[in-house]
Amino acid sequence: MSMQKIRVGIQILGFILIPELFISIFGAIEEIYKAVISGSFALAALWPDILLIAVVVIATVIWGRFFCGFLCSFGAMQDLLYLAGKHLPFKPHLPEKADRVLKYLKYAVLLFIVLGIWTFALPGDMVWSPWTVFGMYAAFWKGLPAQAVFLSLGGALLLITMAGSLFVERFFCKYLCPMGAVFALLSRFRVFRIKKPAGECGNCRSCTGKCSMSIPLYKYERVDSGECINCMKCTESCPRQNVRLAPAPLVTGLVAAAAVAGVSMVGSLPTPVFAGEASESSSVAETEANVLKDGTYTGSGSGFRGETSVSVKVESGKITDISVESYSDDKKYFDKAESRIISEIIETQSTEVDTVGGATYSSKGIISAVDNALVAAGKTPSVSKETQPESTMVAPTEHKHERNGDGNGERNGEGRRKKQR
Ligand code: SF4
Ligand code: SF4
Ligand code: SF4
DSSP states (O other), X not given: OOHHXXXXXXXXXXXXXXXXXXXXXXXXXXXXXXXXXXXXXXXXXXXXXXXXXXXXXXXXXXXXXXXXXXXXXXXXXXXXXXXXXXXXXXXXXXXXXXXXXXXXXXXXXXXXXXXXXXXXXXXXXXXXXXXXXXXXXXXXXXXXXXXXXXXXXXXXXXXXXXXXXXXXXXXXXXXXXXXXHHHHHHHTTOSOOOBOOGGGXXXXXXXXXXXXXXXXXXXXXXXXXXXXXXXXXXXXXXXXXXXXXXXXXXHHHHHHHHHHHHHHHHHTSOOGGGHHHHHHHSOOOOOOGGGOOSEEEEEEEEOSSSEEEEEEEEETTEEEEEEEEEOOSOHHHHHHHHHHHHHHHHHHTSSOOOOOTTOHHHHHHHHHXXXXXHHTTTOOOOSOGGGSOSOOOOOOOOOSSOXXXXXXXXXXXXXXXXXXX
């Protein structure tokens, strides 16, 4: 079986099993970065992110960007679209120099995200990102996100990316992907590199024409470029078997892909062993109990795939119960966030708690929903505006899934929780 068939097979598997992996990796970098700059770095809370990043970095430094060539579903989507657009009458051919200059754009995107969104907190809600919108739709069998997500800026950018991919191979990867920028920097240091002694080439430029990332291979005897995504089209297309990678591309590809995918699965497991330490490291904000009016309030916030709704009970000015009414996120991520966030809010009597590593968006959804509910109880909103729905509902409700006020996180009826799918 040819290398390309095996690669497509792995891409399909990745698409089905871990369509959001590329978001998880970038999200993990975001979590670690934000924790470091805010001085709230806690190993107990961030270990899944750290493990995922460590494996991705190690795999990339050893083998290069196999993740991009084999596992990333956003890359696979671009490959599919480029194939679909193969017979389009108009295919632009970018001059080598223009292509080289445009490839620097992704570093500007990375810089903007790190400085503008992560550091200075410009409006950075997930609907900015075409990646995130795609990740939600790629996992459609787990439940479609709200239509509004697709009509967001991220949705518009996704459409532009998809249109661009019909004409330019790996359009987003080459020019815009911030994660691609990180990978390109890392893979410059990789141990295993593709070699192609030019002495045997003559006037042939076949591999240059086949390169997914438009690397001018005819210039080199060894591929040092960080742009190489290890798609292995060059090794397969060479009529003289002159392009080589040792160890065998198939072995390295499989090992690298398995390592990253495996760690992603492990990282998404709940973290009960660290739960005690993690709650100690959470920020305990100023109590709001003295300003809360008694009653039961419902509120909603934006999770990863759409709305999270909660019911919050206030007695004697204190938050005593929080029940999840409904959520749209994937269960494994939501459970991971819920297992910590709700008990911490009750313990600290505040919504200013840390998000759970590896379940950031689900955490934000719960926090903003509780915050939203408490506005009707007299609380001043404490989360960013973009995660807040415009209106606040006040309605006494029956609890579907409660946590006790002592913060022990005991569940009262798992099966009764609603789930929007
Ligand atoms: S460059 Fe970005 S979008 Fe492209 S394959 Fe790599 S991580 Fe995925
Ligand atoms: S150099 Fe070869 S392996 Fe790297 S991107 Fe180009 S064709 Fe793919
Ligand atoms: S396809 Fe093979 S022979 Fe042709 S330029 Fe590339 S390495 Fe040389």
